[in-house]
Amino acid sequence: DRVLVNRNSSFKKVYGEDVWRYDASNLDHSNLINDAMSCDARVVVPVIIKGCSELFDGVKSMVDVDGGNGTTLNILVKVFSEILDINFDLAHVIDVAPKCDGVEHVAGNMFTSVFKVAVVFLKVYCYV
Numbered sequence: 001d002r003v004l005v006n007r008n009s010s011f012k013k014v015y016g017e018d019v020w021r022y023d024a025s026n027l028d029h030s031n032l033i034n035d036a037m038s039c040d041a042r043v044v045v046p047v048i049i050k051g052c053s054e055l056f057d058g059v060k061s062m063v064d065v066d067g068g069n070g071t072t073l074n075i076l077v078k079v080f081s082e083i084l085d086i087n088f089d090l091a092h093v094i095d096v097a098p099k100c101d102g103v104e105h106v107a108g109n110m111f112t113s114v115f116k117v118a119v120v121f122l123k124v125y126c127y128v
């Protein structure tokens with residue numbers, strides 16, 4: 001109720017800015033979130049591949065918007081190697097994302113960017 005009434009999150013109330021802005025200058029916290037999301041991707045993405053691989057049939061290019069450190073695409077590209085993959089996230093996340101063959105890391109803001117790709121993949125975005 002408090003979030004709905006005040007129109008901001010508990011995180012913002014405590015730290016003065018939303019978690020993604022906070023992380024840009026608190027890289028330990030950013031890395032903690034990236035590592036946690038990587039763990040999630042390692043569980044969820046194989047399930048997507050096993051359960052609905054037809055989603056990727058014929059796909060030539062794909063961007064993972066808010067893709068974190070690229071774990072999701074690192075897994076997908078090993079199975080669907082014909083897809084041109086772009087991992088898109090904020091600059092402080094992309095700057096430390098590990099390189100991976102077949103995945104291009106691009107930094108930017110998803111609210112002001114246009115993606116010239118066939119498929120936009122979005123797994124877990126939250127405003128905190």
Ligand SMILES: C[S@@+](CC[C@H](N)C(=O)[O-])C[C@H]1O[C@@H](n2cnc3c(N)ncnc32)[C@H](O)[C@@H]1O
Binds near residue numbers: 020065124
């Ligand atoms: C909860 S994590 C999800 C990471 C990944 N999609 C996953 O599910 O494993 C949210 C991600 O959104 C990114 N993000 C937040 N605001 C963004 C924006 N305006 N443009 C691009 N990425 C953003 C954060 O840096 C973070 O990596």
